[in-house]
Amino acid sequence: MTPNAASAGPSRRSLLASTAVAAAAVAGGMPLLTACGDSGGGSRGGTTSGKDAKKLLPSYVANNVVAPDIPARNGSAAGFTRGLDLAGLKTSVPKKLGKGGKVSVMAPFWGSPPKQDNPYYRAMNDVVGADVVWQNQDGNTYDQKLGAVLASSSIPDVVVIPGWNMGGKIPSAIISKFADLGPYLSGDGAKEYPNLAAIPTDAWQRSIFGGKLRGLPMPAAYVTNIVPLYRKDLFDKEGYEVPRSADEFMALAKEITNARAKRWACGDMKWTAFNAFGVLSGSEKPLGWGLVDGKLVNRVETQEYLEALEWTRKLFAAGYVHPDFELGKSASTDPGPKFAAGEFLIYNNDISQWYGRTAEQANQNPDFKVSGMDVFGHDGGSPTLWATQPANIFAFVSKKASESVVRDVLALANVTAAPYGTKEYMLTNYGVEGTHYTLKNGVPVKTDQGNNEVINAYVMIASPAPTLAHPDFPDVTRAQVEWQQRMGAFTRKSPFYGMQITEPARWTNLSNDFEQLEDDIVRGHKKIGDMQQAVSDWRTKGGDKLRDWYRKILDENGSAAG
The missing domain is CATH 3.40.190.10 (Periplasmic binding protein-like II)
Incomplete structure (x- = not known):
């Protein structure tokens, strides 16, 4: 993990450490990201809730x-x-x-x-x-x-x-x-x-x-602690309007991007896409489960998950994403300097960077102003967002x-x-x-x-x-x-919000490869069909049994969904 550095194509794990450091260093204790996912022994872990809790x-x-x-x-x-x-x-x-x-x-x-x-x-x-x-x-x-x-x-x-x-x-x-x-x-x-x-x-x-x-x-x-941050000063100067749908974002990205002038619209917007399309939280394994018509469904099984990946892939394919993110540079790459230079105008990251970017530019670039876009519903309506822990x-x-x-x-x-x-x-x-x-x-x-x-x-x-x-x-x-x-x-709040759940060891690594596959798909190295195959494999290798295991917890403890 690399603290004090946000990833160009950020992974949850690298951001967790950097956010912890931000919390320790900045007045007010910035909101922290949740765990990447629990794993270990035990059939029920710390799932005590309701009257027992x-x-x-x-x-x-x-x-x-x-x-x-x-x-x-x-x-x-x-x-x-x-x-x-x-x-x-x-x-x-x-x-x-x-x-x-x-x-x-x-x-x-x-x-x-x-x-x-x-x-x-x-x-x-x-x-x-x-x-x-x-x-x-x-x-x-x-x-x-x-x-x-x-x-x-x-x-x-x-x-x-x-x-x-x-x-x-x-x-x-x-x-x-x-x-x-x-x-x-x-x-x-x-x-x-x-x-x-x-x-x-x-x-x-x-x-x-x-x-x-x-x-x-x-x-x-x-x-959600993931904010679509943008250069408000440059938006105001150019007359850009904050988008209110996935289509409006795509149109704005086209308008902003001018590769010859070394200006691109955005960074890797995958996390914002998940929020805009209403995908269940990926910040911790139990939060990735939701109820659809009474059935327990994992986020990777949903149509919204695939649609969010496809929309993000189109941003990359159209050339609207800054090359640093296109290359998927390591977590040691700080997007701050090129964001400040105006090479790209939008990126998503932890809310702590709203203050951090403002503070670091205050003396050297007095016109610099960063703000946060409201998360839009992909269709222009209200978004469906999911609580973190x-x-x-x-x-x-x-x-x-x-x-x-x-x-x-x-x-x-x-x-x-x-x-x-x-x-x-x-x-x-x-x-x-x-x-x-x-x-x-x-x-x-x-x-x-x-x-x-x-x-x-x-x-x-x-x-x-x-x-x-x-x-x-x-x-x-x-x-x-x-x-x-x-x-x-x-x-x-999804069904397992607030619960401390430990998955059985035999399923510990079941979903380890999904994040890398997501990143490969949005960059055009893999196809949506590869994700559908991976989900099918996940089910047969233990995903369906894991679903039954979570269902038992839900039946015994009740849902936190709200």
Whole structure:
């Protein structure tokens, strides 16, 4: 995985890591992508829902310490647009809840970890009331280290596991190696940790593994995080109108493209095509199943899936796609510079890039303006969008941890889950004022020391409800949240939304080749017929049996579809 770099022809797995880094580095905790797909042993995994789940879940108590400027709606994040006033920051953790013990934490880390005894770590530990000792591991190879550690008899007190690392035997290891936090957090137990009680219930639902509440979640907005980003400044200059159907997009792409002038319309728009044609989510295996006339159908079996691929293929075939995407360059290729240069005017990527592109061009290109197109229904009507998962990264506590250590971990999570606008949030995300950041016109700006020390660590333990906050670009914050709210109005929840499902090991690799085949088809290297054959093979090799297995889960647990 390559953090901090978006793919020219992006894959879910590469984008997951880059988005996690964006979340750790940008104020507000950007929405994260979901897991690439769970796999492992067990017949039912963590599919507890309904009445059984309610017994396990923490009582939800909204956090009213700070009111957002734009309240969450339709599954969106909450938005904060105003500048910060350090003197007016609220306190969400009035007293230390830690028991003063030592807590070892293993988590993925992108970059060079700072020394353990640094001012940021000391300040955080002081607020928590515990001595947190970090065992940071390279995020790019984290799955290898994770497997080795979980197979050993010596496990740190806390292990952070992103959803995209939950392959192979990891799900069964989670169930066998990590503690049930239910005795501490279920029901009113969470009220002892108010910031944890304020985490949305859907995120806690996702934290049930093997019938027990085991994870401390990093919540995410469930509205699709894939935005068709476009150069609004150039659209305004040329008089281009934002398309409202697949045909209008194709006509606009033809109008924009002039290869001789080194200008193309767009990047690889496959993800937007899936949304425009109403294809079930491909971000995690369970979300790829939907009910059609009472029958459980996988996304790859639908006509909409083939139509989305064919439409994307036509974009490539007509020469409207920038050559970098045509070549399918690796995940290390950042589309930013050529997007900024105007070589292409539209590309789809994580919503965090709306702010990221704006911030990086603010000084060198003041006329530059990026915006996000509303996802259009392919026929010009309203789109049918599918919810992503409400939590995607989790921290787990070792079964061997004493009650005192568990309490220290919960005290730690209660600090890191503090909402935007609190002293604890500022400390977790920016460090110590004057040492790690300064405030300029209400905007926190990290110092070199802050950039070296306040990264990738404490933010991985637990997070507040999804938040977008960019006081340096309040218009971007408002636009992002309002985009989520509009798209949220068209978003439905598929049958297995919010469930933590572990597929049996025998079907682990059943759909591994589909993403590559998709990319080959849209680039003209393979044909739609090749996909139809692949789907037929998928059915006979286990897809139909997997359908029956999911049907049993659905019958036993009920549907989350909405």
